[in-house]
Amino acid sequence: MALAKQYDPGAIEPEMQAFWQRERVYDFALDDTTRAPVYAIDTPPPTVSGHLHLGHVYSYSHTDFLARFRRMRGDNVYYPMGFDDNGLPTERLVEKRYGVTAPQIGRAAFIAKCLEVSEEAEQDYQALWRRLGLSIDYCYTYRTIDDNARRTSQWSFLDLHRKGLVYRQDAPAIWCPECQTAIAQAELSDLERETTFYTLAFRFADGETLPIATTRPELLPACVAVFVHPNDPRYANRTGQMVTTPLGDEVPLLADAKADPAKGTGAVMCCTFGDTTDIEWWREYSLPLRIILGRDGRLTEAAGAYAGLTASAARARIIADLDARGLLLAREPMTQTVRVHERCDTPVEYIVTPQWFVRALDFKAELIAAGERIAWHPEHMGARYREWVENLKWDWNISRQRYFGVPIPVWYCDACGEALVADEAQLPVDPTTTEPPRACACGGGAFTPEPDVMDTWATSSMSPQIIGRMLDDPALYARVFPFTLRPQAHEIIRTWAFYTILKSLHHFGALPWRDVAISGWGLAGEGEAKISKSRGGSPVAAKISKSRGGGPIAPAEAMTRFSADAARYWAASTGPGKDSVISEEKMRNGLKLATKLWNVARFSERFIADDAGSHGAHLALTPTDRWLLSRAERLIQRVTELMEGYEWAAAKAEVEAFFWRDLADNYLEMAKARLYDADDPGHAGAVHTLTSVLLAVLKMFAPFLPHVAEAIYQGIFAASHGGGSIHRARWPVADDTLIDEQAEAAGEALVALATAARRYKSERGIALGAELARIQIATDDAALAETLRAAETDIRSVTRARKVEFAATLDPALEAAPADGAVGVAIER
Numbered sequence: 001m002a003l004a005k006q007y008d009p010g011a012i013e014p015e016m017q018a019f020w021q022r023e024r025v026y027d028f029a030l031d032d033t034t035r036a037p038v039y040a041i042d043t044p045p046p047t048v049s050g051h052l053h054l055g056h057v058y059s060y061s062h063t064d065f066l067a068r069f070r071r072m073r074g075d076n077v078y079y080p081m082g083f084d085d086n087g088l089p090t091e092r093l094v095e096k097r098y099g100v101t102a103p104q105i106g107r108a109a110f111i112a113k114c115l116e117v118s119e120e121a122e123q124d125y126q127a128l129w130r131r132l133g134l135s136i137d138y139c140y141t142y143r144t145i146d147d148n149a150r151r152t153s154q155w156s157f158l159d160l161h162r163k164g165l166v167y168r169q170d171a172p173a174i175w176c177p178e179c180q181t182a183i184a185q186a187e188l189s190d191l192e193r194e195t196t197f198y199t200l201a202f203r204f205a206d207g208e209t210l211p212i213a214t215t216r217p218e219l220l221p222a223c224v225a226v227f228v229h230p231n232d233p234r235y236a237n238r239t240g241q242m243v244t245t246p247l248g249d250e251v252p253l254l255a256d257a258k259a260d261p262a263k264g265t266g267a268v269m270c271c272t273f274g275d276t277t278d279i280e281w282w283r284e285y286s287l288p289l290r291i292i293l294g295r296d297g298r299l300t301e302a303a304g305a306y307a308g309l310t311a312s313a314a315r316a317r318i319i320a321d322l323d324a325r326g327l328l329l330a331r332e333p334m335t336q337t338v339r340v341h342e343r344c345d346t347p348v349e350y351i352v353t354p355q356w357f358v359r360a361l362d363f364k365a366e367l368i369a370a371g372e373r374i375a376w377h378p379e380h381m382g383a384r385y386r387e388w389v390e391n392l393k394w395d396w397n398i399s400r401q402r403y404f405g406v407p408i409p410v411w412y413c414d415a416c417g418e419a420l421v422a423d424e425a426q427l428p429v430d431p432t433t434t435e436p437p438r439a440c441a442c443g444g445g446a447f448t449p450e451p452d453v454m455d456t457w458a459t460s461s462m463s464p465q466i467i468g469r470m471l472d473d474p475a476l477y478a479r480v481f482p483f484t485l486r487p488q489a490h491e492i493i494r495t496w497a498f499y500t501i502l503k504s505l506h507h508f509g510a511l512p513w514r515d516v517a518i519s520g521w522g523l524a525g526e527g528e529a530k531i532s533k534s535r536g537g538s539p540v541a542a543k544i545s546k547s548r549g550g551g552p553i554a555p556a557e558a559m560t561r562f563s564a565d566a567a568r569y570w571a572a573s574t575g576p577g578k579d580s581v582i583s584e585e586k587m588r589n590g591l592k593l594a595t596k597l598w599n600v601a602r603f604s605e606r607f608i609a610d611d612a613g614s615h616g617a618h619l620a621l622t623p624t625d626r627w628l629l630s631r632a633e634r635l636i637q638r639v640t641e642l643m644e645g646y647e648w649a650a651a652k653a654e655v656e657a658f659f660w661r662d663l664a665d666n667y668l669e670m671a672k673a674r675l676y677d678a679d680d681p682g683h684a685g686a687v688h689t690l691t692s693v694l695l696a697v698l699k700m701f702a703p704f705l706p707h708v709a710e711a712i713y714q715g716i717f718a719a720s721h722g723g724g725s726i727h728r729a730r731w732p733v734a735d736d737t738l739i740d741e742q743a744e745a746a747g748e749a750l751v752a753l754a755t756a757a758r759r760y761k762s763e764r765g766i767a768l769g770a771e772l773a774r775i776q777i778a779t780d781d782a783a784l785a786e787t788l789r790a791a792e793t794d795i796r797s798v799t800r801a802r803k804v805e806f807a808a809t810l811d812p813a814l815e816a817a818p819a820d821g822a823v824g825v826a827i828e829r
Contacts (some may be wrong), residue, residue, distance in 0.1 A: 003605055003715045007598035009563035009591070013707040017130055019714070025725045026071075026135045028078045030476060039075035040480035041067060042464050042513055043136075044488050044496070045082030045144060048118045049089035052128050054567070054582050055522030057555050061571035062519045063487040064134045065648045068703035071135070072731040078480050080140035080467050083125060085118035086149075086405045087456030088179055088343060093117055094404075102403040107432075114404040118145070128555055133564050133706045135727065142466055144459045145406070149466045150428035153406045153459040156503060161421050165359045165506050166398070168419060172272075172279045173355050173397055177297025177311075178346035181401040182355050184455060185394045187495070189342040192335060199264070199330040200322060202226065203244045210243055210253075211329050213264030215336055217322070218314040219271035220247050221303040222292040227281060230255040232266050245269070246327040247304075254285060273350035275339075276393060293349050295401070311349075356408060356452070357395040360502055364389055370501050374516055377646035378577040381490060381518045388494040396499065398458040405453030411436040415444030461499035464512045483513040490518045490577060517646050520579035524552050552582060565705040566590030572704045575649035593656060594708040597701065600664050601712040604694055607675050607687045608716050622674075622682050623787045624794040625689040627747025628667045629738045631658065632693045636734040639700050648703070655700045663693060666751050666798070673797035682793060696732040746787040749823050750794065753777065756819035757799040760827050774828040775801040778810045784823075801827075 020026065029036070041063065046056060063079075071077045094113045095101055102110035122143070129136060142149060160166040173182040195215050202210040212226065223245050228235040239255045251269075258277055259268055270281045272290050281287065292303040299314050301307045306314045322328040338347045360367070367389045376382035399408065407430045409422035422429045423437045431449035439445050459466075468477040482504075488496055497516060504512040558567050562584070569590025574580040621629070635658050642651035667690075674686040695717055702709040706727065713726035721729065757775065761768055775795070779785050785806055788795070792804050810816060814826035 003602045007595045012711045013564050016707045016710045025727055026137050028137050029076050032076050036074055036076040038479055039070040040078040040483040042483045042486045043081055045084040046125055047089045048083055048085040048121045049093050052125055054555055057132060057567050058522035058571045059489055059519035061568045065703045067135050068727055069643045071727060079136055081136045082142040083122045084144045084460060086145040088402055090114050090118050091404050107403050111404050131559055131564055147428055148472055149459055150406045151471055152462050152466050154409045154427045156462050158421055158424060159507055166356060168356045170352055170354050172350045173353050175349045175351045176341040176346055177349055178344045180295055182397050182399055183341055184397050187342050188339045190337050191340040191345055192337050195334060195336045197332050197334045200246050201327040201329050210267060211265045212267045212269055216274055217318045218311050219274050220245055220318060222271040222290045223251055223269045224272055224287045224290060225251050225270040226253045226267055227256050227259040227270055228267050229259045229261040232261040246322050291352055293351050355397050355399040357397055360396050366505055370505060370511060373511060377517045381577055385493050398455045399452045400455050402453055406459050407431055408450045408452050408454055410450040411447035413440035413444045414446040414448055416442040457495050457499050460496055461503045482511055485515045486513045487517045518577045520577055523579050523581045562587035562591050565594050565707050568704055572648055572652040576646055594705055597708055604690055605716045608691045619685040619688050620681055621685040623743050623746040623791045624670045625685045626740045626743035628689055628693055630740040630744050631662055632696055633734045633738045636732045652704050659697055666754055669798040670794035673793055699732050702726050752819040752823060753825055754798040756817040756825040760817040772799060772801040772827055774803040775799050776805045776807055776811055776814055776826040778807050778824040
């Protein structure tokens with residue numbers, strides 16, 4: 001199949017995608033008789049919460065680079081794709097699209113709409129992945145809400161329950177008033193905002209005023225104590241006394257080292273609850289519990305006159321009342337960092353509700369040790385995981401007071417309150433629509449189903465078991481678990497990576513995978529993302545997200561304008577763990593590279609057929625040939641080493657630099673005369689060198705630019721290499737016998753000669769293809785001079801000089817053409 005005159009990615013890329021699908025190029029071989037090493041990828045399922053953006057193109061391309069490389073290295077690659085379609089993000093998408101909530105239309109109708117929206121979004125996602133050229137085996141596609149995922153997630157709950165690793169209790173929980181659900185510590189972010197520091201008048205029994213500063217006067221009805229530092233001299237004789245709050249409640253003044261004497265007046269009120277310190281004091285000092293915040297974010301009846309108000313409205317009302325009574329001593333603006341729910345940026349509250357928790361705090365040492373046994377790429381991301389574990393303060397809350405998720409498989413006996421869990425044979429089960437499997441041990445037969453669903457991470461943390469089909473296909477699971485690779489973003493180390501490691505240790509006592517490869521974010525440029533300044537980040541660039549606008553250019557538009565390979569080229573320009581600003585310039589450069597590769601291949605096509613049956617060892621190779629072959633072998637060694645180490649950006653850069661400088665700009669121009677002249681003694685050597693090096697370069701580009709690499713391979717190489725796809729062809733293997741340092745030195749001298757001649761012509765306004773009368777070369781290195789003499793044909797070819805001379809010194813009558821390296825050059829026009 002001859003290559004077309006012009007490279008047209010709009011036509012070629014869909015054609016190659018159809019070829020891959022038709023030939024089943026990416027199928028995992030479950031019954032692989034060759035017993036090739038399995039390279040199993042625990043692919044991150046994108047959350048169904050809107051349209052995919054270039055940040056997804058960026059990170060998912062990184063995984064694909066690795067999958068394609070490992071496949072060409074001979075591994076049996078297991079590369080599935082999933083969709084994270086259960087949980088709050090999908091609910092939010094439904095609420096936004098239809099303007100309805102579950103309480104308005106009923107739980108069953110709301111879940112039906114969630115399923116409808118998620119199925120529609122998943123079709124769009126899959127179409128984008130195919131357009132991008134991800135080498136996914138779609139036979140193993142999964143959803144985190146399908147029967148397999150729900151069954152696996154509920155099996156996890158049952159197993160944890162059997163082992164005493166999950167428990168339910170009424171306890172302070174992190175609560176999002178906007179989403180009206182409990183959340184986990186890992187779902188918190190920091191948000192910087194402007195607020196007011198109010199100083200309020202508390203009073204001792206003797207009438208002396210105790211000023212206390214707070215940003216949350218609305219919590220005054222929940223104040224149960226006042227704390228000061230034990231070494232604060234201002235309160236040395238006051239600890240243990242009772243103080244009266246501005247609302248008239250009497251509370252004790254206690255001393256604890258967590259009170260900061262440098263903050264405000266050094267005295268701080270303890271309310272149930274304003275933050276985690278309040279919770280610690282409440283537990284440690286057995287303080288009373290005053291629940292004044294409800295699940296809807298409004299104050300409860302316990303707040304007295306302020307019941308029914310939102311927190312912000314209560315704050316304003318209380319401040320107005322205290323000011324009128326002379327109990328507001330001061331107010332001053334301040335900048336404050338608050339903890340918010342990462343999904344909606346709502347400041348969280350801490351309220352007491354019954355929740356299910358997975359034990360984590362008792363296993364910190366084991367979790368840290370597990371992280372040390374995993375290979376993190378880049379390595380410093382392992383420290384981020386360790387830091388998270390070390391600073392963990394809560395067991396993992398897996399209950400969510402939502403609707404679209406995996407149900408917690410539990411019923412509660414109405415007689416004794418005991419929790420009855422489902423039988424494994426019932427899974428997947430919805431306790432709100434299914435009866436329990438047996439009567440309670442107390443004899444009770446009436447039950448109340450658990451209405452909560454599990455945190456989406458409780459399901460996603462079982463992704464190796466879901467992807468590997470542990471319960472449905474034990475033979476497959478035995479082949480792929482533990483997985484080889486977990487690719488993921490750095491911001492979910494504290495969630496997805498941590499929870500998966502925790503679950504794997506709890507269930508199996510094993511690591512879930514060997515390697516973790518971290519991708520950074522695709523960043524929108526200045527002014528192109530809504531969240532930059534509002535989240536306290538840099539105004540230069542900000543992370544893009546599906547729910548916040550999707551970035552400056554949509555993936556489909558980018559691939560239409562520049563091509564899928566060009567978008568992948570941009571993604572390959574930054575290494576693991578690093579963020580990258582979306583760059584149309586880099587995409588243009590990617591298209592330019594693909595076009596140049598096509599043109600080089602098209603030029604070479606006419607000669608490659610002549611190489612059939614040639615063997616380099618029996619050919620007359622010029623110094624130019626030996627230089628390129630030696631450089632190519634070093635390139636293969638270097639790129640292979642980089643890809644093995646997950647350094648895809650450096651690998652791509654090495655191949656690209658070699659292609660432009662060594663192959664396209666210099667070797668082709670040097671060897672062109674020999675290539676065109678079939679009677680030249682060096683013709684066969686040039687053809688062989690070009691063929692072998694172009695094929696090696698094409699294979700090394702294949703993980704990054706799969707479409708153009710495949711099209712060229714099919715056009716000029718496949719027939720002579722047994723057919724098939726380049727992505728099933730063997731990765732180049734370096735041949736140390738071809739490494740020739742003397743030839744490399746000569747090659748660099750030849751490049752210097754060519755550069756000097758081009759510069760000479762450019763500075764004088766002479767066309768680069770114009771002939772020169774004479775070029776004179778001087779060097780005091782006799783061996784180099786002899787080698788260059790053997791390359792005289794190539795020197796004439798690249799410089800267009802009719803005559804090439806070698807001399808001890810340059811003729812002063814000629815015009816000097818400064819050259820880098822060990823040669824001097826003079827030219828006669």
